[in-house]
Amino acid sequence: MDSGRRQGGIQQLLAAEQDAQHIVGAARNAKMARLKKAKEEADKEIAEYRAHMEAKFQRKVAESSGDSGANVKRLEEETEAKIQQLKLQAANISHDVVHMLLRHVTSVKN
Known part of the structure; x- marks a missing residue:
């Protein structure tokens, strides 16, 4: 068993x-x-x-x-505005620059 x-x-x-x-x-x-x-x-x-x-x-x-046409136009406008700003700044100080140059050119140093 x-x-x-x-x-x-x-x-x-x-x-x-x-x-x-x-x-x-x-x-x-x-x-x-x-x-x-x-x-x-x-x-x-x-x-x-x-x-x-x-x-x-x-x-x-x-x-x-x-949008590239719009971007180009915007960039051109920004560039033109910056150019105008620089021209204005140059016009404002050009008188002083001319006087400074004349003073240095006409002064005689020994």
Whole structure:
């Protein structure tokens, strides 16, 4: 009876080992499926984000290139205003500069 019990116990152990292998295999397969699904979802989110950022970039490029005429005009106006300001400053001090130069040229030092 002892050997029968042993045989039964061994059979139970073998059956339990096979069940454990099936459970581990199923868990491994489920884990791989979840990882694959997560990777696909992440790839999809990345593609959507990339498309969103690309569209945003293209809008900025279109805005800046479409505005280039206005930018050039604005820069020309700013430049002209700065030139007029510098001319006015030069006109204000030119009289003093001429007097200073005449004083230095006409003074004699030994």
